[in-house]
Amino acid sequence: MxxxxxxxxxxxxxxxxxxxxxxxxxxxxxxxxxxxxxxxxxxxxxxxxxxxxxxxxxxxxxxxxxxxxxxxxxYDDFGDEAELSLGFAEGEPGALPSSGSEFMDLLSTPEGVQLCKSFASIKDPQVRRKIVDLVRTLAAGET
Structure with missing residues (x-):
């Protein structure tokens, strides 16, 4: 009991x-x-x-x-996994993060919040693209 x-x-x-x-x-x-x-x-x-x-x-x-x-x-983003992943991957192969729950996990950390705030302050789209490419390359090296 x-x-x-x-x-x-x-x-x-x-x-x-x-x-x-x-x-x-x-x-x-x-x-x-x-x-x-x-x-x-x-x-x-x-x-x-x-x-x-x-x-x-x-x-x-x-x-x-x-x-x-x-x-x-x-309550936003609460639902089944198919609903959670919409809008995050945008259909691009290898997009980061791969699911809504991983995205929310990242945003629940101090580092994730800092990363998002800093990234959002970068105005040059080419610089933003290079940062995404860098992170994707670093992540691929860990697997």
């Missing part, structure tokens, strides 16, 4: 939490700062971000206002 009490987080709770984390990191906000604005500890924010604790509707609405996104943002 002890196993029945220990439940895994629901996939939607994990997804919503990861989207909270991604957006928080995108704007450079700490867990402490978000918790402070919500009247919570950073530990509670961690639990929300991991999906361990479910975020209630009113709290999610408050988080959306703090992070400057609509509530729908936290």
């Amino acid at each position: 002890a196993d029945a009490k220990k439940k895994s987080p629901h996939p939607i709770d994990c997804h919503v939490g990861s989207r909270v984390r991604m957006r928080r990191m995108m704007i450079g906000m700490s867990q402490d700062k978000l918790g402070e604005q919500l009247g919570l500890t950073f530990q509670q924010v961690q639990k929300y971000e991991k999906g361990v604790n479910r975020i209630g509707a009113s709290r999610l609405f408050h988080i959306s206002k703090i992070l400057g996104v609509p509530v729908q943002f936290f």
Whole structure:
């Protein structure tokens, strides 16, 4: 019976939490700062971000206002794998990353957020293309 009490987080709770984390990191906000604005500890924010604790509707609405996104943002890209991969690969062979979940995993890291912000600030399309080619070459060398 002890196993029945220990439940895994629901996939939607994990997804919503990861989207909270991604957006928080995108704007450079700490867990402490978000918790402070919500009247919570950073530990509670961690639990929300991991999906361990479910975020209630009113709290999610408050988080959306703090992070400057609509509530729908936290549910975007949740669905089956075929839906998640649309728009990421763009039909190009060897496109990076190869699936929506890998893309979201990348954006959930501090390095991924920094990489995306820095890459987006490059205005020259030729330079951007060369960077993509470089990353593709480096990634191919690891396999």
